Amino acid sequence: MTKRNWISYAIISIFVFLVCGFVILGRSYDKTEVNGVDKETGRSIIKNKGSDTMVNLAQAWAEAYRGVADTVSVEVAGGGSGTGVAALINGTVDIANCSRQVKDEEKQKALENTGKEPIEFIVGYDALAVYVHKENPLDKITIPQLADIYGEEGNITKWDQLGIANSGCKSDKIIRISRQSNSGTYFYFREALFGKARDFELGSLDLHGSKDVVEVIGRTPCAIGYSGMGYATDHVKMLEVAITSDEPYYAPNLENVIAKTYPIARPLYMYSLGEPTGEAKAYLDWIFSEEGQKIVEELGFVPLESK
Amino acid sequence: MKFFQICFSFRGRINRAAWWLLNLPIFTIFAISVIAYDFPTKISLGFIPLLVLAWVHLAVTAKRWHDKDRPTWWVLFHFIPLIGVFFLLSAQLSSGLWILIYLITIINGLWTLFELGFMKGTEGSNQYGPDSETSSESIIDVYISLCGISSIVFVFGIFFFVFKEGAGFLFGGLDIWEFLTSEEWYPTSQVLKENSILGEPEINKRYGTFALILGTFSVTALAMLLAVPFGLGAAIFVSEFCSPKLRETFKIVIEFLAAIPSVVWGFIGLTVMNQLIIAVFNAPIGLTMLNGGIMLALMSVPIIVSIAEDALKAVPDSYREAAEALGATRWQVIYRVLLPAAKNGLLAAVLLGAARSIGETMAVLMATGHSVNIPSGPLSWIRTLTATIAAELGEVARGDEHYQVLFIIGILLFSITFVVNLIADLVIKGIRQS
Numbered sequence: 001m002t003k004r005n006w007i008s009y010a011i012i013s014i015f016v017f018l019v020c021g022f023v024i025l026g027r028s029y030d031k032t033e034v035n036g037v038d039k040e041t042g043r044s045i046i047k048n049k050g051s052d053t054m055v056n057l058a059q060a061w062a063e064a065y066r067g068v069a070d071t072v073s074v075e076v077a078g079g080g081s082g083t084g085v086a087a088l089i090n091g092t093v094d095i096a097n098c099s100r101q102v103k104d105e106e107k108q109k110a111l112e113n114t115g116k117e118p119i120e121f122i123v124g125y126d127a128l129a130v131y132v133h134k135e136n137p138l139d140k141i142t143i144p145q146l147a148d149i150y151g152e153e154g155n156i157t158k159w160d161q162l163g164i165a166n167s168g169c170k171s172d173k174i175i176r177i178s179r180q181s182n183s184g185t186y187f188y189f190r191e192a193l194f195g196k197a198r199d200f201e202l203g204s205l206d207l208h209g210s211k212d213v214v215e216v217i218g219r220t221p222c223a224i225g226y227s228g229m230g231y232a233t234d235h236v237k238m239l240e241v242a243i244t245s246d247e248p249y250y251a252p253n254l255e256n257v258i259a260k261t262y263p264i265a266r267p268l269y270m271y272s273l274g275e276p277t278g279e280a281k282a283y284l285d286w287i288f289s290e291e292g293q294k295i296v297e298e299l300g301f302v303p304l305e306s307k
Numbered sequence: 308m309k310f311f312q313i314c315f316s317f318r319g320r321i322n323r324a325a326w327w328l329l330n331l332p333i334f335t336i337f338a339i340s341v342i343a344y345d346f347p348t349k350i351s352l353g354f355i356p357l358l359v360l361a362w363v364h365l366a367v368t369a370k371r372w373h374d375k376d377r378p379t380w381w382v383l384f385h386f387i388p389l390i391g392v393f394f395l396l397s398a399q400l401s402s403g404l405w406i407l408i409y410l411i412t413i414i415n416g417l418w419t420l421f422e423l424g425f426m427k428g429t430e431g432s433n434q435y436g437p438d439s440e441t442s443s444e445s446i447i448d449v450y451i452s453l454c455g456i457s458s459i460v461f462v463f464g465i466f467f468f469v470f471k472e473g474a475g476f477l478f479g480g481l482d483i484w485e486f487l488t489s490e491e492w493y494p495t496s497q498v499l500k501e502n503s504i505l506g507e508p509e510i511n512k513r514y515g516t517f518a519l520i521l522g523t524f525s526v527t528a529l530a531m532l533l534a535v536p537f538g539l540g541a542a543i544f545v546s547e548f549c550s551p552k553l554r555e556t557f558k559i560v561i562e563f564l565a566a567i568p569s570v571v572w573g574f575i576g577l578t579v580m581n582q583l584i585i586a587v588f589n590a591p592i593g594l595t596m597l598n599g600g601i602m603l604a605l606m607s608v609p610i611i612v613s614i615a616e617d618a619l620k621a622v623p624d625s626y627r628e629a630a631e632a633l634g635a636t637r638w639q640v641i642y643r644v645l646l647p648a649a650k651n652g653l654l655a656a657v658l659l660g661a662a663r664s665i666g667e668t669m670a671v672l673m674a675t676g677h678s679v680n681i682p683s684g685p686l687s688w689i690r691t692l693t694a695t696i697a698a699e700l701g702e703v704a705r706g707d708e709h710y711q712v713l714f715i716i717g718i719l720l721f722s723i724t725f726v727v728n729l730i731a732d733l734v735i736k737g738i739r740q741s
Contacts, residue, residue, distance in 0.1 A: 011317075011365065011382050080702035106704070171591045180677070180698040181495045182709065196497040199511075202490070202518075205594055205676040205688055208698050212577065212673070219582050222591040 043070075044279045049077040050084020050097030051184060053126060053210065053228060054268055058097050060295050061287060068286060072279050081184040088271055089113055094280045098269040099126065099184035116274035123287055125302035127229040127265040128189055129238040129252040131214060133221045135168045140240040140249040143263060147193045149224065150176055152201045159222075168221030176204035177213050177225030185210065188266045189226050226264075229253075230300020257302040265302065310449050313370075314363050320374040321367065322439040326423055328450050329367050333360045373435035374428030387415045466721060473714030480708070481514065481715065489515025492679045494699070494709040514712045516719070518679050522596075522689035523723075525682045526675060527664040529600035530607060534664075535657055537604070538611030542656070543641060545612065546619040558613070565609035569669045572602045576674025590686050592676065597685040599675035603667055607660035614659060618652020619645060651735055658731045662724065668693040692716050 048058055055078035062074035084096035085106050091114040102118055111117050130146065132138055138159075145162065148154040157174055159166035166172065178200060179186040190200060207213050213227040218235030229252045232238055240249035243263050256262035276284055286292050293303040312319065314329070340357060365382055372381040391408045428439050477483075491513040498511045545557050576598050584593030622645055630640045646653070671677075676688030677698065696713050703710045 011369075011380065014383075014386065082702035082704050086705055169591060170589050173591045175592045180702075181493070182699050182702045184702075187495070190497075196499070199493055199496050199498055202492065202679040203688075205592070205678045206690070206698065207677060208672055216577060216581065216592075216594065219578065220585065220592045 043073045046072060046074045046095065046280055046283055047093045048074055048095045048097065049079065049087050049093045051081040051099040051268070052078045053081075053099040053184060054097040057124070057268070057296065057299050057301060060299060061292060064291070064295055065283060065286060068291075069279075069282065072283070074283065082182065084271075088118055088273060091116075091273060094272065095276075095284070096271045098271060099266065100187050101269060102271055110273065114273055118271040118273060119275055121270045121272070121284060122267040122304065123270050124268045124293070124296040124304060125257055125265050126268055127252045127257045127262055127302060128185065128192070128226050129229045129232065130241060130264075131217045131225050131227060131232070131236045131238060133168060133217060133223060134235055134237045135221060136166055136237060137164045138162060138166070138239065139237075140242065142242045142245050142247075143193060144244060146241075147198070149174055150178070150189075150200050150204065151194055151198045154201055166221065171222065173222055175220060175223040176201075177217060177223050178204035178206050179210075179213070179226075180206045180208055185227070189264070192264045192266075228300070229257075229302075254297070254302055258305055268301065310452065313367075313449050315366050317366055317369045317379055318373075318435070319370055320428060320433075320436045320439040321370045322374060322428060323371075323424060323426075325439075326367055326371045330364060333364050336360060368423060370435075371423045371428075373433075374439050375422070375426065376429045376433045376435070384415055384419050388412045469714055469717045469721065473711050473718055476708055476711035477715050477718070481712070486514055486516055486712075486715070487520070488517050489513065490518040490679065490681055491515040492518065492695075494712060512708070516692065516695075516716060518681050519690055519692045519695055519716070520719075521682055522675070522680075523665060523691040523693070526596050526599045526603065526671060526689060526691060527661060529596060529685060530603035530664045531657070531661055533600060533604035534607045534611060534660055538608045538656070538660065539615055539653065541608070541612045542615035542619060542653075543645075546616045547637075547641060547645070558616075561609050561612050564605065565613075567606075569606065569667060570673075572606060573670040573673030576602045576670060580674065584686075588686060592688070594674060594676035594688055595686050596675060596682055596689050599671045599689070599691075600685070602670045602674045603664040606667060606670065607663045610663055611656045611660040614656035615649075615653050618649040618656065621652065622648045651738060654731070654735060654738075658727070662727065665720075665724065665727070666693060668697045672697055692720055 048062065050058075055076065058076045062076045065072065065074055081098045081100055084093070084098055085102055087093040088096040088102070089106065089110045091110075096118070102120070107118055130141060136159075141162070145156060148156040156162065158172045159169060159174055160172060179189075186206075205216070207216060207225075210227045210231050213225045214231045214233055214236055217223045217225050218233055229238070238252050240251045241263055242249040248261075250256045250262045252262055252264075257265045270284065270287070272280055272284070275281075288304070296303040313321065313325070337357070337360070365385065368385065369379050369382045372379065391412045431438055492515055493511070493513040496510060496512050499509065541557075541561070545554055545561075549557060577594070580598045580601065581593035584590055584595060584598055588597075626644050626648060627640055630644045635643065671691045672694035675691065675694070677690050677694055678688040679690050680688055682689045696716055699709070700713050703713065
């Protein structure tokens with residue numbers, strides 16, 4: 001071995017040794033955060049992630065909470081209910097937002113992975129309104145009718161089968177607007193129409209986003225669709241809904257949802273890993289307070305019953 | 308010097324340009340990994356390439372010191388900052404010592420950067436090899452071959468990733484025949500199977516992509532039907548009939564068309580075209596194959612025009628002059644001389660336009676109606692493979708069957724593109740031989 005070779009091998013082994021030591025030490029050291037506290041500002045961090053339906057709400061809460069507790073900052077991210085649940089399973093969030101209930105197998109996975117079970121909180125309600133074009137003469141609809149329009153082997157395909165003459169729609173065909181098959185809204189609407197007994201008929205237009213649904217219906221006289229109550233515009237009409245034709249019809253509005261008479265309203269969930277403690281508990285308590293629930297109403301959702 | 312010698316050996320000399328060329332990408336990759344992945348607080352497989360890059364950096368640096376007639380061990384100056392961090396992590400230090408370490412680190416960094424990056428090596432040959440400035444050609448070779456290799460590495464890397472995510476279900480459980488020929492796309496069904504055997508209830512999830520495959524092909528075919536005549540016509544007009552001034556204006560306008568983001572096209576489809584199609588065709592809804600086809604045509608025309616125009620421009624003027632000297636009319640020149648002479652390039656233009664259409668996601672997601680439906684005409688609403696991935700991947704649980712099926716659709720798209728490219732290659736080869 002020549003002298004020069006010897007030096008290069010020595011350098012390489014020192015390098016490898018240093019890097020290994022560096023990495024092993026470094027694992028216990030995190031640049032910005034130690035035990036959920038931001039090193040620079042000294043604020044505690046609550047990580048909050050999940051449902052796109054709830055992301056505006058979560059953000060509004062986080063902002064308002066700044067004024068309540070200035071030692072805490074809430075980091076909000078969207079990405080969909082599934083993303084929130086995945087983060088919960090990986091143990092990378094403190095609170096996950098979800099517009100559907102977490103499934104048992106997902107709870108099981110979280111328990112296996114982190115040793116803690118997700119705890120469920122209902123933080124508000126979102127009513128799904130059934131929308132039609134504003135010139136559609138239809139005013140009300142029943143759940144069985146909706147099931148016959150949307151369900152597999154359903155037999156309502158024309159507007160006159162609902163007993164109306166939809167003059168804006170020359171072909172008289174009902175155009176079904178739906179959502180992509182794994183959105184929380186789709187899950188909930190399917191559950192509300194036929195539980196676990198039936199699937200939607202294929203051939204509906206599965207749009208991407210609550211806003212697009214209302215947008216398209218506002219421009220299409222033949223269309224019917226469902227989306228959050230807060231998305232209504234001047235170009236669409238919300239139908240009154242009844243459980244069966246014998247029952248009374250209810251419009252989607254605050255009073256009916258709070259009174260639980262409007263049939264297609266769903267809870268909005270937040271999940272924590274294990275019983276919440278410390279800052280996360282304080283944050284959830286504040287969300288349930290009058291102040292937190294006022295924000296729910298401001299954003300077009302339905303607050304929990306006032307106690 | 309050969310590729311491996313330049314990148315990995317601690318012997319020989321290199322000049323400043325080579326040092327920068329090899330180190331800039333390494334610095335960039337390290338900076339990204341520190342910022343994005345919290346390196347070095349997390350250990351993962353991604354760590355191995357970083358170690359390799361660090362080796363390359365040290366080897367190149369050693370050769371740069373040699374260039375200045377310094378011994379190999381001067382590389383050790385690179386470790387001074389690491390030692391500083393080591394202290395920082397393991398021990399509490401007084402603030403005076405702290406500042407000292409800080410100063411040493413910064414001065415050492417600036418000095419080595421200046422010496423290695425900006426100072427010339429010794430003139431003529433020294434004990435480590437001949438003058439480096441005069442033998443700088445080979446580093447460019449290395450650099451260019453690195454660029455070439457990297458594109459292959461990326462393609463295989465992407466394919467590997469997509470395949471890895473989907474492979475589990477592809478070989479264990481998925482009925483491939485049903486996947487390709489059934490139109491029933493129920494990835495999230497909760498309905499129990501009617502004939503489920505006693506014991507475990509089976510959920511009737513169905514993954515049939517036949518309607519999606521038909522959707523992708525039909526909307527692409529329609530888009531090409533609209534885009535090819537307009538695109539090639541525009542290319543002939545721009546290259547043969549325009550005055551130079553008009554040509555420049557045209558090219559700028561057409562290139563501007565290519566700069567519009569696809570989500571904007573999708574939004575136009577969702578709002579303007581939707582109502583237009585309802586009004587003109589009396590259709591129940593305007594979110595149809597026709598709508599998506601028009602949007603895709605508008606997106607692929609700029610590609611077709613610019614590539615076809617280049618192909619026509621590449622035909623030597625002597626061809627045109629010879630044809631005109633024989634008394635051919637302008638139309639005859641184009642039809643009999645230019646088009647046959649430029650057919651390889653024109654074919655490439657059309658195929659690239661088609662590839663753009665097959666791969667497009669956002670515009671078709673918004674404009675075609677995104678509906679699982681066997682297309683029965685231009686006014687039926689459809690769904691494409693790409694749009695399905697885009698719409699559903701966001702909210703699917705990682706590692707789930709549904710998640711894997713979406714990646715298998717990715718593999719399917721890969722194979723489709725591969726076959727299209729292969730056919731294109733064979734066709735072009737065939738044209739060349741005849």
